[in-house]
Amino acid sequence: MASFKFNLSDSYINGLSLTKSSHKAILSVLITGLVLVGCGKADPNAGKMPPMPVSVIEVQPSTVPISAEAVAQTEGAKEVEIRPRVGGILLKRLYEEGTSVKAGQAMFLIDPVPYEIALAQARASLAQQKAKVAQTEREEARLKNLLATQSVSQREFDNSLSDNDVAKAALLQYEASVREAELNLSYTTVTAPVSGISGRFQFSEGALVSANTSLLTTVVQLSPIWVRFSFSDSELAKLGGHLNDQNVTQVQLVLPDGSEYAQKGKINFAASQIDPTLGTQQLRATFENADKRLLPGQFVRARITTGSHDGVFLVPQAAVSSAAQSKFVYVVNDKNEATVRPVIPGDWVGTNWIILDGLQAGDKVIVDNIIKLRPGAPVTPHPFGEAPAGAPAAQSSKQS
DSSP states (O other), X not given: OOOOOOOOOSSEETTEEOOHHHHHHHHHHHHHHHHHHHHOOOOTTTTOOOOEEEEEEEOOOEEEEEEEEEEEEEEEEEEEEEOOSSOEEEEEEOSOTTSEEOTTOEEEEEOOHHHHHHHHHHHHHHHHHHHHHHHHXXXXXXXXXXXXXXXXXXXXXXXXXXXXXXXXXXXXXHHHHHHHHHHHHHHTEEEOSSOEEEOOOOSOTTOEEOTTTOOOEEEEEEEEEXXXXXXXXXXXXXXXXXXXXXXXXXEEEEOTTSOBOSSOBEEEEEOSSOOTTTXXXXXXXXXXXXXXXXXXXXXXXXXXXXXXXXXXXXXXXXXXEEETTEEEEEEEOTTSBEEXXXXXXXXXXXXEEEEEESOOTTOEEEOSOGGXXXXXXXEEEEETTSOOTXXXXXXXXXXX
8 A cells, every 4th residue: 555644734734724633634534535545446336327127017919809999979860850740829738848758649739720620621521522422323323214215315324424423533532631631630739750858849839830841849769879980091991991780890889988888889871982071981880778878969989899909919008119110119138138129019909009010928018217218228127016126125214
């Protein structure tokens, strides 16, 4: 060890006034530093970062569905506008707005008196015509007997036949008039054509309504209920091409709160061509809605499934990074080092990303601290969702 000699006076050192106790403190510091410089050796791990604790998942091949989601909107399977078939004064509303109605249930009453009078007139005309037919039949029979004795001419008899035929034809017309009057009278009671939920009353009692034009209310059938949605060309390509009821194996709804509707649906309409304006294929599915949880006009998400991917891997979305035009993940090798593994991702499934190629069964994929990693960096892996080894002990030592 090299020797050093210090000459310190009790009065001044480098222009500073010091006491004897200060001399001793300075000497102690200087000697300690010189001993470390002269006798110490460089630490080979000095300046290196310790292994970084990372969470990993050990991936295994799995089967995931080939599916896609689209914004959808519900609509009633039958949405009927209730309009009167005859005009008149609307006397009474016979239902409660917003309640369920059954097919054939009376909903409105239009003043029936004018139509009762019209029916009575039609029946009177019919009775009159029946009497005329009976008269022409008697005249025809009488002239037929006289013709046998040549008391009348053939022309007179032929005219009686024609009169009888005309009277019978008029009788058919009057009978039709009676049926029409009866039908118009029945239309004064407006009934629900389908079962469903009734809408708001658009008029007030006592209003004058016109036949076939005045909208009284609506009735919407809720079960089954339809859902309309569409997919773009690129989405169709991922799903396997043009969709129809044969290649769509399942239709499921995701409600606005994120929950899945219990009932599965079925495609009941698939457009045969791509909409040239939107570049999408229009689709419609039907769902049972006995509990009336779905309402027409509601926005939901439709998830369709056309098949499945076999032998793929699922990793959290946070584990996949981007570089240029490719994707990669960090995998822990046998030396507990982070290595880059290029991958080919597919679609998302929940919070996971489908990896179609690039991984093998048993690979340990790093899922956190990705931004701090570099290729070849040492790591201390631990299962995802568990605390690193020694973390509680370290925490307790800090607290103490």
